[in-house]
Amino acid sequence: MRVGLVIVSHSDKLAEGLCELAGQMAPDVALIAAGGTDDGGIGTSLEKIQAGIARADGGAGVVLLADLGSAVMTAEMALEFLEEDQREKIRLADAPLVEGAVAAAVAAQTGQDLAAVVRDAEAAAASMAGAAAESGAAPADAAPELDDIDQDDTGVLEASWELINPMGLHARPAAVVAQAMADLDADITINGVDGKSVMMLMTLGLKAGDTLTVSAHGPDAERAVEMLGLEVRNGFGEI
């Protein structure tokens, strides 16, 4: 049972397109488009949103994402009209539509609960701002020896590999990595960002030849490093 998403947009095409995009990384998540007015024009429809919530709700709750002003307001109205027992399970994420929806879809795909899906969607805004501020900046930390797993005194495992697939850590492998890491009981950092967040991984913009450095801490730390090493050395299955 996964959290479902409702994409509320002024435009039917935008909502449908975003469901298609996010669905690539979240094939098992109910992604419901609620775009445009009842008669197909530009605007938002309370009824479409309400119907979307009903369709997206498989029992684990629903997260709504909305684009501009009236879409947000209409989504808020839909929440206010919910029955008391439904209110706990339906949330509106305060997140940029595209980045938030992709992050939320991946979180839902990995089986995260409602609060975690909302958190990942809302973190997408911060990762966008971070990417804009840091674009072009070199990573601050020098990477340790390649292919060498280090363990320091505090039990943190570290390892680095060079990316060998031509596309680098783009959207699909970022989703694969984030999904694999999300299932593990460990704090995982990849090149300084949360290894369980697909958006953060994508904002790294790692290309072929760049170095990916993981540090992991916790019961599954060793598994995290092994799995990641396998993925990187296989070029994320793209070579």
Place this chain on the structure above:
Amino acid sequence: MDLNAQWAAAWMREAAAAMAGNRQRLIDLDRAIGDADHGENMDRGFSAIVEKLDADGVPATPSEVFKLAAMTLMSKVGGAAGPLYGTAFLRGSTAVAGKEELSAEDVVAFLTAARDGIVSRGKAEPGDKTMVDAFTPAVEAAQTAASAEASGAETLSAAANAAEAGLAGTEPLIARKGRASYLGERSAGHLDPGAASTTLILQAAASAAGEKA
């Protein structure tokens, strides 16, 4: 005219006529600083209210008329005005629930709740160049009129006149909410279309009660 359910229904019909008659004016105002859909949206929303009143008959109380209006506007308007006016009429409906006729005090309670609904939904403050800039002076004028023992109809008329003055005051303002806020300083020098539709709605309320507005 007593401010009963028949008045509330007449208000909706007058408002619908005003939206149809001012459709192009609202479109033009919105084109200058927004997305040019306000006239069309308001016309569609209020026409739908009239269709519902024609089909289902006039409910028993003003509150029920306002609730019907709220639900219709929310689902039919499409733009930001849908949830904003929808919330206004819904909160206003609750404020006068059960009353068959509205007193001047009830008019104040209705307008206050409606204005507060718009503020809480849209998070706009006076001076942001929104419908709040017409609605807030309307509420204040209604309070003044009611405490001077004006009738309900006179209270509505005072509110409508103050809204019109508030609308005029939006011209030099820089928009800080909604689509127009993307224009920044270029939004100054235009009347706000939301304040214009608020004025039309309140003028229709006074006119349906037999007051000149």
